[in-house]
Amino acid sequence: MKTHRQYITERIEKKPAFAQDLAEAEREVTIAVELAKLREQRGLSQSQLARMTGMKQPQIARLESGAYMPAFGTLIRILEALKGKLELSPTECRVTCCR
Amino acid sequence: MKTHRQYITERIEKKPAFAQDLAEAEREVTIAVELAKLREQRGLSQSQLARMTGMKQPQIARLESGAYMPAFGTLIRILEALKGKLELSPTECRVTCCR
DNA sequence: GGGAAATATAACAGTTATGTTATCGTGCGT
DNA sequence: ACGCACGATAACATAACTGTTATATTTCCC
Numbered sequence: 037m038k039t040h041r042q043y044i045t046e047r048i049e050k051k052p053a054f055a056q057d058l059a060e061a062e063r064e065v066t067i068a069v070e071l072a073k074l075r076e077q078r079g080l081s082q083s084q085l086a087r088m089t090g091m092k093q094p095q096i097a098r099l100e101s102g103a104y105m106p107a108f109g110t111l112i113r114i115l116e117a118l119k120g121k122l123e124l125s126p127t128e129c130r131v132t133c134c135r
Numbered sequence: 136m137k138t139h140r141q142y143i144t145e146r147i148e149k150k151p152a153f154a155q156d157l158a159e160a161e162r163e164v165t166i167a168v169e170l171a172k173l174r175e176q177r178g179l180s181q182s183q184l185a186r187m188t189g190m191k192q193p194q195i196a197r198l199e200s201g202a203y204m205p206a207f208g209t210l211i212r213i214l215e216a217l218k219g220k221l222e223l224s225p226t227e228c229r230v231t232c233c234r
Numbered sequence: 235g236g237g238a239a240a241t242a243t244a245a246c247a248g249t250t251a252t253g254t255t256a257t258c259g260t261g262c263g264t
Numbered sequence: 265a266c267g268c269a270c271g272a273t274a275a276c277a278t279a280a281c282t283g284t285t286a287t288a289t290t291t292c293c294c
Binding site: 063064067106107108109111112115116119121122123126127134 | 162163166204205206207208210211214215218219220221222223224225226233
Binding site for chain 3: 180181182192193195196197199200202206208
């Protein structure tokens with residue numbers, strides 16, 4: 037399992053523009069990363085999560101890439117599938133297991 | 136200051152359809168109510184909050200009515216202005232003061 | 235009652251996010 | 265080499281959400 041920092045580093049290497057996006061919109065990008073991280077923690081592929089949420093793999097990929105922010109309803113669907121809890125405040129954006 | 140239950144009751148009286156919406160999409164509607172509640176707790180009018188967030192009053196009213204769910208970026212802006220913290224999970228949707 | 239403040243709603247144009255199919259690239263195992 | 269799984273991306277249509285002005289209605293207070 038990867039640490040958060042490792043995860044970000046890997047994404048930056050894959051796509052340098054990622055770091056810039058990160059600086060500009062910390063929490064918006066974080067939600068993408070946080071969701072991806074939790075999915076991996078749950079040992080699910082994007083396709084598996086897609087099926088669980090009634091979506092398709094490209095949509096999951098798109099959300100995890102940060103291309104678009106998840107709509108509220110979409111967020112709920114994913115949190116349900118992943119049994120996750122989102123804590124969002126002016127200073128943090130975290131998605132944790134709530135089992 | 137109103138309790139959560141009082142707040143919901145008032146809204147149901149004003150607009151019977153509200154109860155139906157509430158039953159159908161519990162968490163989606165809750166976010167609208169939760170944000171409105173926190174705003175009032177902070178003693179702000181919709182216009183004041185609008186100014187703080189760079190929006191206009193009708194948009195705040197619209198969000199609080201549950202007509203549309205707030206986009207993620209919008210949610211962040213409002214939480215910042217209200218110094219609020221959102222906790223969202225499969226079983227709860229709560230916005231509290233984080234001061 | 236009257237005026238001001240607060241809230242609600244409509245309408246319109248623009249932007250963002252979804253949903254989808256198709257396709258491509260990569261990695262891994264046989 | 266081939267097949268499969270996984271993830272990334274494009275393109276398209278459409279729904280959802282924003283942003284706004286204008287206006288109506290409600291609430292509050294003197």
